[in-house]
Amino acid sequence: MDLFWVYKQLFARYGPQHWWPAETPFEVIVSAILTQSVNWQNVERAIENLKQHNALTSGRLYKLPEEELAELIRPAGYFRQKAKKLKAFINHLHLEHNGDLSRMLAQPMKKLRAELLSIWGIGPETADSILLYAAQKPIFVVDAYTKRIFSRMGLVSSEISYDELQRFCMAQLPKSVKLFNEYHALLVRHGKEVCRSKPCCLRCVLARECQFWRRNSSALGR
DNA sequence: GGCCAGGACACCA
């Protein structure tokens, strides 16, 4: 079994996901930070608050006091921490790139990734989401769903690190922005919808490839 | 009322 086969199954089942659900690269970055460990619906409320207060531009966020920002993003959870994280990013953008996001995102992928990871509050997944969905760089975004689905299928250990899983995925897929965009979105869709509980394989399009299904197929009535 | 959601960081050994 290869990862491209898995992709084709997911795409056949769910179709295009049209990610990232945001209107501008800046909105991608803000929502990528807001969505850390939180339901997307909560992020949408926070984004809506920012829009209503006309605060969803780097210039406006730069001037907005951290306490006010925290109140606006309260629905997204961890709102004090996330206000700090957003401020850390905005301050970096203004200090290092004079507020010019396009210039920042135009850098080579490796350099930009290192720069993003150096900003407080941006870890590997957030950095890669920004690289892929805001900067259109060909990098595979790993998240909890990726690890859960692939380890449940027996492809990797559930103990695998972020970097190892990313290398595993990128080693067997063409380096395509379009593919990586859709693949990550499909894994999230599948993870949310089906592969949440352990005996997911009763409804899972990947059932026959899934180690859990193979171990329990008789008990599952197949 | 408990559990979980599209993580990251601080602190410790």
Place this chain on the structure above:
DNA sequence: TGGTGTCATGGC
């Protein structure tokens, strides 16, 4: 390098 606690809201 790895384990644990912390950050916090909202839906089910």
